[in-house]
Amino acid sequence: MPGTEDLLVEADRLAVELDRADPPTLLDVRWRLAGPPGRDDYAAGHLPGAVFVDLDTALCGPPGYAGRHPLPDPAALQAALRAAGVRAGHPVVVYDGGDGMAAARAWWTLRWAGHRPVRLLHGGFPAWLAAGLPTSTAEPAPAPGDVQVRPGALPVLDAGEAARLAAADEGVLLDVRAAPRYRGETEPIDPVAGHVPGAVNLPAGEYVVEGRFPAADALRERFAAAGVADGVPVGAYCGSGVTAAQAVLALHVAGRPDAALYVGSWSNWVADPSRPVATGATPAG
Template sequence: MTPYVVTASWLAEHLGDAALVIADCRFDLMDTTRGQQEYAQGHIPGAYYLDLEQDLSSPRQQHGGRHPLPDPEKFAARLNQMGVTPETLVVAYDDSRFAYAARCWWLLRWLGHDRVAVLDGGYRAYVEAGYPVTNVIPPPRQGNFKPHPHPEWVVDRAAVIAAQADPQTVIVDAREPRRYRGEIEPIDPIAGHIPGAVNYPWQAIADEHGRLKSVAELQAYWQPLADAQQIIVYCGSGVTACVDILGLAIAGLHQTKLYAGSWSDWCSYLVAPDNRSL
């Protein structure tokens, strides 16, 4: 499909390739042990498990959002345990329409590893196609991944505030419309969105089965943003925003930056330590 996506059939044909590493990124924000349990019950052969909060994030602080970016060296050490080298193609999958696989995809590229893709349709598509699964945990491998971060791909709250006055910048809120409009807020203490942000829900990148829309469909979806010099994307905590960035990249738009702290960081400055609104 694109350099950023592989199909279940392609993955099944390449299981066991020495230059392939598979990352199972299944997770559930409301039950943080579920992904690990599902991985233990069955996963794609050879896949290693990457936990959103243990591997793909660093510990939460007062500010910085619910899922701060992982420490590059710590994350690199984990990738090395999986056998990642500069020649490795990493394929990430989940069962949540890329919600967590796209975070892994973005992190690897942020750290300078471009050979990374997501599995179209995720674990569900692979299983429904009848390909093999296993509960065998693969042994550690020896990699030599060295992180080379792109700090320019990330913005903080101050940069977002500055960008609000820039007519060449578009701020994209990737959350579902009801959260964007402030009608509901199931996680963070304050509902609403960053002033000036436009809403492009991350769920629109794929269909209800978790299969990515076509390149032409994604190009049409993102056409209103094509002329922007900078596109800052955020969500609740910098996770599903990466799905929008994936969709933008497939459409050929690479002028993106991630507000890593996202809404959870933004509103942390608007509440007292006991979560009362200021």
């Protein structure tokens, strides 16, 4: 896919890069919302040289009022990335179990932290296996990295900013959860069902299929149908900022590197009972 070389890497291309004298740093971030832990998958087999990094404890802050996957403490994130061998200016590749969500949040977190040379293995671990490439159960001990975490390199939204964007005549706040959650018909995780008033529903399955992104033109068309026109401010949220990070990556592929992430997402929005909640199939409810 032309124009995505600094965002996504295919398995066969990555295999060539890993055979070089100074290969990219590999981070295995496999994760499931309801478990079991991704480390179990990592122990059973991973890309040779990959270091496991836990999404919940290393790449996000503790759950609470700010959401289930809030921004990490910069010092703690820097320590975790250095322990994983991340070096300043050195390429990083992240991968997950194939749906691309945890890897996208890892990609977003590193770029937010100021580390630009990071890509996502397109299709994740299943794509590596499908290409017939080798795996390992050996756990590497990387030399400590020297990455410097400098927060703020990607735009974020807090609840007030998300509300203003959703209400703006010239702006779009995308809710990328499944339609029944958006409509308020069901809420399997958070205590309140519904959506941010004014947010437009664009479920993740409509622009990412099995962790793989369509070509940039197709993504632009899909986002345009949801109201994301050129020059119109755009942000995304989900339940806790993981699937929405994948939406931000898709927007980058589509040529919108200004897309903002509401990190706290719905889990932060409903933490304050005074915030309004819309239900139904339309943005206004």
